[in-house]
Amino acid sequence: xxxxxxxxxxxxxxxxxxxxxxxxxISNHLYFYWYRQILGQKVEFLVSFYNNxxxxxxxxxxxxxxxxxxxxxxxTLKIRSTKLEDSAMYFCASxxxxxxxxxxxxxxxxxxxxx
Amino acid sequence: LAKxxxxxxxxxxxxxxxxxxxxxxxxxxxxxxxWYQQFPSQGPRFIIQGYKTxxxxxxxSLFIPADRKSSTLSLPRVSLSDTAVYYCLVGDINLGLxxxxxxxxxxxxxxxxxxx
Numbered sequence: 286x287x288x289x290x291x292x293x294x295x296x297x298x299x300x301x302x303x304x305x306x307x308x309x310x311i312s313n314h315l316y317f318y319w320y321r322q323i324l325g326q327k328v329e330f331l332v333s334f335y336n337n338x339x340x341x342x343x344x345x346x347x348x349x350x351x352x353x354x355x356x357x358x359x360x361t362l363k364i365r366s367t368k369l370e371d372s373a374m375y376f377c378a379s380x381x382x383x384x385x386x387x388x389x390x391x392x393x394x395x396x397x398x399x400x
Numbered sequence: 401l402a403k404x405x406x407x408x409x410x411x412x413x414x415x416x417x418x419x420x421x422x423x424x425x426x427x428x429x430x431x432x433x434x435w436y437q438q439f440p441s442q443g444p445r446f447i448i449q450g451y452k453t454x455x456x457x458x459x460x461s462l463f464i465p466a467d468r469k470s471s472t473l474s475l476p477r478v479s480l481s482d483t484a485v486y487y488c489l490v491g492d493i494n495l496g497l498x499x500x501x502x503x504x505x506x507x508x509x510x511x512x513x514x515x516x
Contacts, residue, residue: 289443318503320443320504327506327507327508328438328444328487328504328506329506330503330504330505333502333503341503343503374441376443376444377443378443388434388436388446388449389444389446389504390446391442391443391444391445392443393441393442393443394441394442394443396441
């Protein structure tokens with residue numbers, strides 16, 4: 286079964302540092318997403334990406350966040366200057382279409398710890 | 401987006417059938433019901449989706465009554481490995497065909513704990 290791969294699985298960074306979380310979506314998928322889950326809380330939508338541009342973003346996704354698909358296979362989330370409250374699990378997801386007919390495939394996540 | 405209500409937690413034993421009910425009183429005509437499963441420290445995983453009556457796959461069954469104001473996820477003969485959080489999502493699955501994608505809105509889900 287095809288998988289969404291995320292690296293690293295765990296990253297520790299100091300407050301104020303930049304981090305890049307990486308994802309390799311399923312190869313024939315066209316829509317890409319980032320979600321996050323703070324420990325003990327809900328899974329929250331951050332951003333959706335299609336045709337090399339952001340199609341929707343949440344209030345969480347402020348100017349400190351950016352996404353990129355640099356080479357046609359990787360999909361990255363960058364946080365420019367991390368804050369303590371950015372500590373969370375970050376999940377990448379992809380789907381073949383923009384609708385929900387087949388569900389989305391999520392990766393196993395990157396646990397980001399900001400100290 | 402239709403609001404959903406699920407039990408916060410449920411306990412069961414191995415080999416039993418588990419039924420998790422989700423209430424969605426303001427479901428719209430175009431809305432489908434989708435269930436995801438999430439294990440600790442992993443991303444959610446799509447389980448099943450339906451519009452009305454009954455849907456069954458190799459993992460679960462989904463029962464939806466005629467008024468569609470609720471739905472029940474049925475897990476047959478659960479095992480310890482079914483311990484997870486189960487999310488009920490309701491929305492128009494056809495949104496996003498114009499090219500923008502469609503975000504998923506997760507609630508708090510139901511924490512299912514299966515014991516020996």
